[in-house]
Amino acid sequence: MGLFDFMKGKKGIVLAAPVKGECIPISEVADPTFAEEILGKGIAIKPADGKVYAPVDGVISTVFPTGHAIGITTSDGVELLIHVGLDTVQLKGQHFNVIAKADQQVKTGDLLLEADVEEISRAGYDTVTPMIICNSDAFAKIECKTEGMVNAGDEVITCTK
Amino acid sequence: MKTFNYTINDELGIHARPAGLLVKLVSGYQSATTITKDGKEVDAKRIMGLMGLGATKGTVVTVKVEGPDEDEAVKAVEEFFKGNL
Numbered sequence: 339m340g341l342f343d344f345m346k347g348k349k350g351i352v353l354a355a356p357v358k359g360e361c362i363p364i365s366e367v368a369d370p371t372f373a374e375e376i377l378g379k380g381i382a383i384k385p386a387d388g389k390v391y392a393p394v395d396g397v398i399s400t401v402f403p404t405g406h407a408i409g410i411t412t413s414d415g416v417e418l419l420i421h422v423g424l425d426t427v428q429l430k431g432q433h434f435n436v437i438a439k440a441d442q443q444v445k446t447g448d449l450l451l452e453a454d455v456e457e458i459s460r461a462g463y464d465t466v467t468p469m470i471i472c473n474s475d476a477f478a479k480i481e482c483k484t485e486g487m488v489n490a491g492d493e494v495i496t497c498t499k
Numbered sequence: 500m501k502t503f504n505y506t507i508n509d510e511l512g513i514h515a516r517p518a519g520l521l522v523k524l525v526s527g528y529q530s531a532t533t534i535t536k537d538g539k540e541v542d543a544k545r546i547m548g549l550m551g552l553g554a555t556k557g558t559v560v561t562v563k564v565e566g567p568d569e570d571e572a573v574k575a576v577e578e579f580f581k582g583n584l
Contacts, residue, residue, distance in 0.1 A: 369516075376519035377546055400551040407515060409547050417547040419515065427514045472546035 350481075351414050353495040354393040354446055355488040357422075357467055359385040363484040364468060369424045372468045377419060379480045380470035381494050388453035390422060391490045392444040393469060399441075402427070405434030408450055409472070416497065417472040422453045424464040433457045447491055471497060500565040501573035509584045512555035517583050518546050524579055530566025532576060543576075 355361075360383065367373045367382045392410065399417070400409030406426040410418045422434070433454040438444060455465045474480060476499070483494040507513070513521075525532040525543045532543035536558060541548030543562075554560055562580070564573040 371516045371519050427511050
């Protein structure tokens with residue numbers, strides 16, 4: 339039995355990357371709301387494209403009217419927030435096409451939204467995309483990937499109760 | 500128990516940043532704080548709950564604070580709303 343099996347035995351909850359790109363430490367995100375983990379622990383990805391997929395099976399708990407952020411709650415009780423870009427609430431929906439709807443059941447890999455990251459960048463916004471566990475206190479251990487390229491669907495967070 | 504009503508004045512309403520700051524603020528008090536909008540009540544210590552309210556400009560919310568330090572807490576929360584929302 340390898341280490342991975344052992345970890346599986348511990349029933350860690352695995353979350354996938356919502357978008358393709360480069361992982362950076364959350365502490366390097368240029369917004370203290372995320373960098374100082376005010377919203378919770380998590381990862382940050384510099385997106386290579388704007389297709390944002392469900393990182394886990396769950397229910398869409400929040401879709402911001404502006405389309406820049408989506409909340410998902412899993413059956414294990416993980417409350418996740420995916421926030422595309424920094425300060426992008428100011429764009430008021432421009433360059434965002436949201437596919438997911440509130441209360442909708444989603445599966446890992448379902449397309450949630452499409453963001454035009456080139457246009458968002460051109461408009462002067464940082465497109466780095468944090469994915470945060472809002473109820474981090476509910477977990478004993480949260481392990482986050484902090485570097486390297488990922489494809490949407492690659493494992494980036496493991497949390498243990 | 501202390502309550503007050505507040506009309507959201509900020510154009511963007513309770514989005515990620517103010518929600519995070521509010522959670523941080525109320526977590527510093529023993530009292531329980533809830534925010535109600537259109538009959539939907541959420542715990543102000545829960546980010547996801549706060550953001551799920553969809554409280555945008557013009558929305559009236561009711562803030563309720565209850566606990567041993569409610570006098571202090573309600574003052575701080577009211578100041579937060581006036582300053583940030």
